[in-house]
Amino acid sequence: MIEISRHISFGQYVDNGSRLTRLDPRAKILCFALAVAAFTYISQFAALALCLFFCLFLQWLSRLPLRYVLQGMRMFISFLVILYAFQVLFYTSSTQATSVIWHWGVLTISWEGLIHSTQVDLRVIFLYYLTSLLMLTTSLVDLADGAEALLRPLRRLGLPVHELVMVFVIALKFVPLLITEVERLSIAQATRGVRFGRGNPWQRIRALSGIIVPLFMSGLQRVEMLSTAMEARCYRAGYRGWRRSKLHALQWTGADSLALACCLLLCGLLVALNFVSPF
Amino acid sequence: MLFEVKDVYYTRMRGTPFAVEALKGCSLTIPEGKITAIVGPTQAGKSTLLLTLLGLFQPSRGSVLFRGQDIHQAPFDLEALRLRVGIVFQSPEAQLFEETVGKDVSFGPRRKKLAPAQSRHLVQESLEAVGLPYEEFRTRYIASLSGGQKRRVAIAGVLALEPEAILFDEPTAGLDPQGRQELLALLQRLKTERRLTIVLTSSSLADVAMLADQVIVLHEGRVVLSGSPRTVLAHAEELLALDITLPEITQIALGLRSLWPALRCDVLTLDELEEELVRFLPHAASQETQLSSP
Amino acid sequence: MIEVNNVTFRYSGEAEEGIAPALEEVTLRIDEGETIALIGHNGSGKSTLARLLAAIVLPQRGSVIVDGLRTDAGGESLWQIRQSVGLVFQNPDDQLVTNTVIDEIAFGPENLGLPRFEIEERVEEMLDLLDLRPYARHAVSDLSQGQKQRLAVAGVLAMRPRYLILDEPTTMIPGHTAEQLLETVRRLARERGISVLHITHHMYELADFDRVIVMNRGRVLLDGTPASVLRHREELERAGLGLPLITQLGQRLRARGWSQLPEVILTLDDLKAALCSLK
Structure with missing residues (x-):
């Protein structure tokens, strides 16, 4: 309870000059959005394994101590474990055929329940990992500038x-x-x-x-x-006619295009793998 | 000795990219019934040291003894220690959480499950000890108090736990000169009237030179000087190099040394400096006549 | 020039409770390039005056006029006044808006809609001026209190104000650091002709200012050079302010027979010079 900040890495930014910190925030946000979409879509173990490799690759690129990142996820994972138990015990399948392993009153443990819950929770862990990595490698100002640049078209619709x-x-x-x-x-x-x-x-x-x-x-x-x-x-x-200027010019470089291309490729691969894989 | 700190090391935010070594081989003793001031620049490890005394941080090396017993070794009861030694944090006014003064001060006694009458008595005594009349302030809303009053309420809240010692982290920070004087006078009263052991931290010797029985100067997690205020002030030049604010009087004395290198700079009051200066000044014409006609 | 004409100000709700106004019939003039120390007890109305000058609050009676613009005129002139009157708060944590040092300095110029090269120029200038260069890439939350206060000053100066108001900037930082900050500010006033109004409750800080204003119970009690103000010992004591120790020391020595010493000694250098002449 005493040194809480040691256990929460959410919202922290570590400026270690790694390749990930140097990417354009727009590229990072786009890649993040793509990866989130793909990760949410997949439902097969083979595709999840690829996700794991992707996350490990990002971890290597970020040059952050793995222990530190995991420490930050500890609270979240312990919460997820409880959720997992509930998911398994109260799993109801849409198809009738379930192979029951253990049964007591309304509580059931079935193979399908175990598999389904594991898949769901792995996905959630990967998503949480992506989010914390984005925050750890991007300063808030960069994040805001990137988001603003990407959302700019919405200004036409009158959105502030x-x-x-x-x-x-x-x-x-x-x-x-x-x-x-x-x-x-x-x-x-x-x-x-x-x-x-x-x-x-x-x-x-x-x-x-x-x-x-x-x-x-x-x-x-x-x-x-x-x-x-x-x-x-x-x-x-809120004052009409007021325009702020910006100190930072966002610089899109070759590395950003490469990152985006890799990310697109990965997403394609994930979707395809999810389609053909038997499990 | 109330506390003995032996060669303590402690790293804040251990295991993260933000890790800082706050204490690096810190050794000191805190005598009972006295006022000890821990003085050092910001980031010297003063607050960490206070929390280590209470066992809220466990040192990575070295030990902390309370009345000769290691506080991190069984059968020592850390929770009992925290009831016997209170702590008032920096800007404690931000930490009041009940609605009214009475409720906030009685928080500790209620936790200890004391009888209502006893608890009431304690609250009254504690509030009056910090100079807030019980009847007038008991039902006042915390939000309606001034900053200095809130700070007193926070101190009363700790007094109501009936501690033997209180640790104060930067008690005068953010107060105006008058508020400062009142708070320092309060600490002095707590020592003499209630025989409390008091430990306080400060980045300035100005506040503590007249108050403390013992001064410990901390720099980068180590003790660099300790002794009575006078002993410590004799090293005025070293203190300045450490970014520690000196009392105004000492600063003047130090400045005058360029005229008289032998001038003492461990003076505490204006009277002392005046007498010291008079020794060096050539006799004034009018003064000689005064001296020759007693 | 700032003119304060017969201003009375009362915080809302205080009239019903019978509390005296925070400011009562205050009339003042602040000329270009003047350095002024404003001293008074808590509740003397010093901070309220600062807020009135910066057009954060508006007078209920009387007027505040900054370079010919009334603070209560509204519209575009309000923003012009806020640009030319910079206010540094007592606690830098209340003032720092962004997350990194560079962004904090750029915040004001960005709001003015300045072109990018100009913002960059001002950021560079401020980094050097306030010795913030080594921390340029640091997160604001990692700075010490003294560094934060310097950053707050840099952020305000980057808007190129003509008047700089410091609202008790030395309360939250150690004495030594405070001295350096004041020295920097006074140097700026000399070099750039900025007027400085430094609010304080430390008598020993008065000596190096051109002019001292003493406030008591919402009114101006004394106004003049430091030496002339310090001659009013009794009035000062009635306002809860004692003479600086160095002045007291000089007076004590005078009383003991060294009558050639000046009546009001302000600085250590003055004292040394006076004592040297005795030798």
């Missing part, structure tokens, strides 16, 4: 793309701040006799609510201060 992206960036800026705040508050409460992770569920929720209230209050105050500070520096959200 820039403002939406700005809100997103500020929201993400608060993630590490929030984590440190939770850390501070939980230490403070631990020293005044609060026991986290003990007692019945009601007591646990009570213990947590003591953190959430001040967290919310300080968060609200900060947002207010920050918006004043932004206006003081001429940030004129």
Whole structure:
């Protein structure tokens, strides 16, 4: 409970100059979107195995310590394990033929249930991995700039793309701040006799609510201060005719085209493999 | 000795790309019933040291002893330690979570399942100890208090746990000069009236020179100087090099050394500096007449 | 030139509770290139004045006029005023908007819609001016409090304001770092003709400013050169402000017979020079 930030890598950016950090954010976002679509579509083990290889390849490219990335996923995976148990036990097939292994009341473990749940959860793990890798290798500003550039056509439809992206960036800026705040508050409460992770569920929720209230209050105050500070520096959200300029020019290079081509190829391969593979 | 820290090492964010060695072979002792100030620039490891004393961080090497017992060895009861040694964090006003002053201060006693009357008595005593009259403040909303008052409420909340010692992390940070003086006076009162052991951290000697019985100077996770405020201030030039703010008086004394290299710079008050200077100044005409006619 | 004409300001809801206004009938003039220290007790109205000058709040009675533009005129002139009056907040965490040092400096110029080369030029300039070059690629959250405060100043100066208002910038940072920050700011004022209004509650910081304004209970109590203000010992004490120790030391020595010492000694150098002449 004490060093929470050690166990959550979500929203952190590690600037280690690897090939992945150097890619254009637009390329990364496009590749990410493609991979997410493909990963969601597939349902066969052979295709999932290819996903694993792809993830390992990305991991190698990122030059991040594997332990660090996995540590960040620990909380998520433990949550997934519980979900997995439920999925298996309450699995109902659309087709009738199920080979039951164990049965008690409404609870059933069947081969189909095991296979199906494993496939679903592996997919979810891969997706979570892709998301955290994108965050670990792309700074928030790059991410926002990339997203804004890709969403620009939507401005024609009257969507305030820039403002939406700005809100997103500020929201993400608060993630590490929030984590440190939770850390501070939980230490403070631990020293005044609060026991986290003990007692019945009601007591646990009570213990947590003591953190959430001040967290919310300080968060609200900060947002207010920050918006004043932004206006003081001429940030004129919502004013008609106001145009911001940009310091960073996004640079699309050969490496970005290559990454996108590889990603397209992989997706094609995944879909094909999923189609022909017997399992 | 209340605490003994022996050759402690600790790495923050261990196992991540953000790992920092916060303590690197830190050894010190904290005597009972005294005020100990841990002084050092930012990132010197002061806060980490406080959390290590309470066993909230476990050192990767070395040991922490509380009254001679290693706090990380069975049968030592860490939770009991945390009830006997309170801690007030930096800007504690941000950590109040109940609606009213009374509820927040009684949080600890309620946790300890004390009888209502006893708990009430404790809350009253604690609030009055920090200078907030019980009847007036008991039902006040936390949100309606000033920053300095909130800080006092946070301290009262720790006092209500009846600790033997309190650790304060940067207690004067962000306060104006008057708020600073009031807080330092409060710490002094807690020591003399309640016989509490007090440990506080600061990046400035200005706050603690008049208050502390013992000063420990921390730099990059190690102790570089320790002793009475006077002993430490005698090394004023080294302290400046470490980015530690000196008391105004010491700064003046240090500046005047370019005129009189023998001038002492371990002076604490304006009176002392005045007397010290008078030794060096040539006698003034009017003063000689005063001296010759007693 | 900024003119504050007979301004009264009250925070909403305070009138009903019978609380005195934060500012009462304040009249002031700030000329180009002046460096001013504004000192007062908590609740004396110093921060409110800063907010009025930066057009973050508007006066209920009287007017604030920045280079001929009224802050309550609305429309385009509001943004012109906000560009020419830069405000640095007490706590840099309330002010820093983006995630990296370079982006933070660029934020203001981007809002002004400046062309890219110009933004780049200003970022480079600020990195050198405030000694932030070694941290250019760092995340804002990794900076120390003193570095954050310098960054906040850089972010404001990058908008090329004509008036720089520092709202107690030295409260949150150690004394030594604070001194360096003030020295930098004063140098800027000299070199570029920017007016500086430094809000503080440390008497020892007054000496190096052209002019000192003392506020008490929402009104201007004293206004003049540091030496002339420090002559009003009793008024200062009534406002809860004691003389700087160095001035007190000089006066004590005078009282003990060294009557050739000047009545008000402001800096260590003054004291040294005065004592040398005794030798």
